[in-house]
Amino acid sequence: MRYIARYGLAFVLLLGVWWLASWILFLVHERQVLPTPWMTFQVGAQNIRLLATAFGNSAWRFLLSLCIAFSIGLPLGLVVGFQRKLYEYFSPLVHLTYPIPPVALLMFLYLAFGIGETVKVLVVVVALFFQVLVAAQGAARQIPQSYITSVRSAGANTWQLYRHVVFPATLPSVFTAARVSVGLGITMVYIAENELGLVAGPESGLGRLIDHFAFRPDLAMAGVVGLALLGLTFYSGLDLLDRWLCRWRHLEGHGEG
Amino acid sequence: MIEVESLSLAYGRGRREIMTLDDISFSVEEGELVSLVGPSGCGKSTLLFALDGLIKPTTGHIRIDGEEVHGIRRDVALILQDAGLLPWKTVRDNAELGLRIQGLKDDATQTLATLGLEGFESRYPGELSEGMKRRVGIARALALHPRVLLMDEPMANLDSLTREKIQNLMLKQWKERGFTGVLVTHDIEEAVLLGQRVLVFSPRPAVLSEVLANPEAGMAEYRGSEKFSERVRYLRDKLQEEEE
Numbered sequence: 001m002r003y004i005a006r007y008g009l010a011f012v013l014l015l016g017v018w019w020l021a022s023w024i025l026f027l028v029h030e031r032q033v034l035p036t037p038w039m040t041f042q043v044g045a046q047n048i049r050l051l052a053t054a055f056g057n058s059a060w061r062f063l064l065s066l067c068i069a070f071s072i073g074l075p076l077g078l079v080v081g082f083q084r085k086l087y088e089y090f091s092p093l094v095h096l097t098y099p100i101p102p103v104a105l106l107m108f109l110y111l112a113f114g115i116g117e118t119v120k121v122l123v124v125v126v127a128l129f130f131q132v133l134v135a136a137q138g139a140a141r142q143i144p145q146s147y148i149t150s151v152r153s154a155g156a157n158t159w160q161l162y163r164h165v166v167f168p169a170t171l172p173s174v175f176t177a178a179r180v181s182v183g184l185g186i187t188m189v190y191i192a193e194n195e196l197g198l199v200a201g202p203e204s205g206l207g208r209l210i211d212h213f214a215f216r217p218d219l220a221m222a223g224v225v226g227l228a229l230l231g232l233t234f235y236s237g238l239d240l241l242d243r244w245l246c247r248w249r250h251l252e253g254h255g256e257g
Numbered sequence: 258m259i260e261v262e263s264l265s266l267a268y269g270r271g272r273r274e275i276m277t278l279d280d281i282s283f284s285v286e287e288g289e290l291v292s293l294v295g296p297s298g299c300g301k302s303t304l305l306f307a308l309d310g311l312i313k314p315t316t317g318h319i320r321i322d323g324e325e326v327h328g329i330r331r332d333v334a335l336i337l338q339d340a341g342l343l344p345w346k347t348v349r350d351n352a353e354l355g356l357r358i359q360g361l362k363d364d365a366t367q368t369l370a371t372l373g374l375e376g377f378e379s380r381y382p383g384e385l386s387e388g389m390k391r392r393v394g395i396a397r398a399l400a401l402h403p404r405v406l407l408m409d410e411p412m413a414n415l416d417s418l419t420r421e422k423i424q425n426l427m428l429k430q431w432k433e434r435g436f437t438g439v440l441v442t443h444d445i446e447e448a449v450l451l452g453q454r455v456l457v458f459s460p461r462p463a464v465l466s467e468v469l470a471n472p473e474a475g476m477a478e479y480r481g482s483e484k485f486s487e488r489v490r491y492l493r494d495k496l497q498e499e500e501e
């Protein structure tokens with residue numbers, strides 16, 4: 001409950017700042033530069049079907065990318081981080097490729113895959129993949145030896161070692177990485193939709209919608225609000241999943257004796 | 258029965274080699290409980306890891322019931338220093354870890370109850386006191402009904418009341434179950450209280466510098482007796498001598 005109250009407060013505060021900014025800009029330029037929250041929500045309500053479709057398409061694109069990035073990056077990162085020998089060979093590779101912004105490769109991806117759905121998802125996957133990979137790899141290197149010894153002493157094979165120790169031990173850091181990468185992921189969705197969706201209509205995604213309505217600031221602004229909501233949805237979704245799967249971390253108090 | 262013959266163990270190779278155990282030989286009879294004391298860092302945990310089959314001897318032999326130890330054996334259980342509980346598993350899941358890994362159908366309900374952990378089965382280690390955590394660690398080993406139990410400082414860093422409680426509990430379990438035990442401790446009184454023999458390690462690289470017969474261990478009233486204090490004093494002097 002307090003969680004929701006805090007978000008409510010932040011929302012109100014943000015609306016205030018937004019309104020103030022559009023008012024000041026209006027005074028300075030003597031015309032409406034930044035639509036007010038009221039104008040935005042009004043036009044948003046009128047075009048709710050279009051916005052919802054665009055939101056749904058962007059959300060689906062992001063969810064798909066997140067899943068693909070995790071299902072490749074997580075196992076790879078864990079194995080590489082955990083097997084010391086592999087890490088020594090693999091980490092230079094990661095550190096060479098990690099800093100390359102996927103946007104820089106956009107043109108090549110475009111040439112290779114055209115401007116279809118695949119390439120949009122691919123751009124986001126590439127960006128998220130490295131976040132997940134690096135986080136998983138780092139977390140796997142931090143696992144206390146005593147956890148490993150306790151399952152090895154019970155006779156665990158490699159698979160059991162991963163199941164009982166490596167995976168659960170790294171899960172919290174992986175969730176943190178996932179939450180942090182929501183911002184990056186949405187930026188990438190926006191860019192992918194814009195740069196690679198020139199022939200698509202505004203309903204194909206929020207990024208596309210914002211670009212398409214460059215001369216309708218109120219509608220574009222409604223798209224921006226949509227992006228914020230998209231981020232919030234994923235952020236809270238991951239947070240809830242974390243609280244459920246890693247509930248052992250969110251406990252307090254000590255027993256007696 | 259455990260036989261250790263000319264056991265040497267080194268970590269690392271070449272210039273970074275750290276010699277920990279140097280030509281150790283001793284044996285533990287079937288059903289005997291021996292204590293092992295020595296300065297910290299001398300290689301006590303290392304010896305237990307070797308007995309458990311977690312690390313290979315550099316040279317020498319370890320035999321259990323006449324069989325060379327090559328890896329993990331199901332009839333040998335290890336209680337780790339600081340219990341080594343997995344924080345994401347409940348008390349029950351921690352206690353049953355060994356059973357699950359070995360694919361056994363048993364549960365740890367009975368063992369947990371014996372150790373006074375009834376009603377705490379669904380708690381997480383983060384919710385437990387230090388003494389309770391240690392008992393979960395003990396339960397995890399006992400649930401496997403091992404014939405050989407290796408204990409790495411199971412009572413270290415506990416308040417004296419809790420420590421005494423767990424010492425009595427360990428003793429009771431040993432009498433009831435009749436396992437062969439090796440108890441590593443840096444508490445001399447505990448070593449004398451529980452071990453029918455007390456092995457003393459020198460500083461690293463450890464050699465076996467003393468074996469003290471202590472047949473009265475585990476008997477009622479031993480803790481308060483003259484003989485008890487005498488042996489404790491003797492070992493204390495011995496260890497102090499070695500530190501110098």
Ligand SMILES: Nc1ncnc2c1ncn2[C@@H]1O[C@H](COP(=O)(O)OP(=O)(O)O)[C@@H](O)[C@H]1O
Nearest residue numbers: 268275277296297298299300301302303304461
């Ligand atoms: N995995 C390892 N690699 C290298 N050195 C180690 C390792 N584990 C322990 N050592 C070293 O071996 C020595 C003995 O350690 P240990 O058996 O844990 O001592 P004790 O249990 O008697 O305190 C210590 O000096 C320690 O630093």
Ligand SMILES: [Mg+2]
Nearest residue numbers: 301302338409
């Ligand atoms: Mg130790």
